[in-house]
Amino acid sequence: ETCPGCRITFAIPAAIAAARAGELDLAEQHETQCAYLAQVVMRLPAWHAAHEEVRGHIAAGRSPGTGQAATRFAAAAAGFARAGQPLDAQRCTELAQGLAAGRSGRR
Numbered sequence: 001e002t003c004p005g006c007r008i009t010f011a012i013p014a015a016i017a018a019a020r021a022g023e024l025d026l027a028e029q030h031e032t033q034c035a036y037l038a039q040v041v042m043r044l045p046a047w048h049a050a051h052e053e054v055r056g057h058i059a060a061g062r063s064p065g066t067g068q069a070a071t072r073f074a075a076a077a078a079g080f081a082r083a084g085q086p087l088d089a090q091r092c093t094e095l096a097q098g099l100a101a102g103r104s105g106r107r
Contacts, residue, residue, distance in 0.1 A: 008037040012050045019057035027058050046088070049079025053092055060099065070099040 002010075015030030031054050038051040056072030063069065077092035 004037060004041045008034065008042055008047060008050075011037055012047075012054060015054040016057050019054070019061050022061060024058060024061045027054075027061070031055065031058060044083070045079060046083035046085050049076045049083060049085070049088065049092075052076035052079055053088075053095075056092070056095065067099075070096045073099065 011030050011033040015027050015034055018024070018027035018030060031051075034051045034054050038047040052072050053076035056069045056076060059066075059072050060069035073092045073096035077089045077096060080086075080089035080092060
């Protein structure tokens with residue numbers, strides 16, 4: 001058993017790591033947990049932004065070149081900025097810009 005509030009601190013990086021490693025089915029399993037934890041348990045703006053970042057990494061793996069990942073990363077950056085998380089906002093902005101410039105979105 002784990003504390004639901006603490007579980008999100010595992011689920012977010014686990015989903016990102018799985019997506020970046022190409023384990024997209026595993027990433028989506030973690031993303032399901034992230035969605036529940038961000039939307040039901042924690043309900044804080046930075047966690048919503050982190051969930052959007054997770055979705056960006058999954059989109060970068062599933063649908064490269066469609067713009068979907070860049071859109072997710074840009075939304076995450078905006079959410080992090082609103083939540084007062086400038087380093088996270090910068091990371092996601094750079095990911096979105098990298099995709100727009102034709103880079104993979106993996107950092």
